[in-house]
Amino acid sequence: MTKTETNVFRKTLEAKQNELQNANRAQPIEMEATSDDLDRIQQASDRDYAIGSLERNFSRLREVGEALRRLDAGTFGVCASCEEDISPKRLAAVPSAPFCIVCQEAADNERMAPSLELDDSLLATV
Numbered sequence: 001m002t003k004t005e006t007n008v009f010r011k012t013l014e015a016k017q018n019e020l021q022n023a024n025r026a027q028p029i030e031m032e033a034t035s036d037d038l039d040r041i042q043q044a045s046d047r048d049y050a051i052g053s054l055e056r057n058f059s060r061l062r063e064v065g066e067a068l069r070r071l072d073a074g075t076f077g078v079c080a081s082c083e084e085d086i087s088p089k090r091l092a093a094v095p096s097a098p099f100c101i102v103c104q105e106a107a108d109n110e111r112m113a114p115s116l117e118l119d120d121s122l123l124a125t126v
């Protein structure tokens with residue numbers, strides 16, 4: 001990877017990092033006191049949603065941070081699992097990708113497999 005390419009990825013990742021940090025700040029999780037059951041149910045689901053998206057943001061933020069560290073270490077663009085080069089097309093689409101497409105698919109399949117057998121209703125929420 002050339003220095004110019006590295007700089008482009010660094011800029012992209014730093015912009016993503018800023019965006020995610022701002023998104024996390026913009027989502028305070030609050031509970032208002034209410035005596036209405038329906039309000040409480042709504043609030044609980046709002047809060048679950050906010051926590052869920054906060055968790056997703058944090059894990060993406062961690063991925064972006066790790067990608068920036070790989071840039072510093074000179075291992076950016078190398079699959080963390082099989083150590084093959086990650087395809088430039090994949091990096092352009094997902095600059096924070098830690099794995100090549102083959103390893104990523106293997107990891108996704110592993111994560112998906114148990115829930116497919118356990119409960120079909122989980123699929124509806126994906």
Ligand SMILES: [Zn+2]
Pocket residue numbers: 079080081082083084099100101102103104
């Ligand atoms: Zn790989």
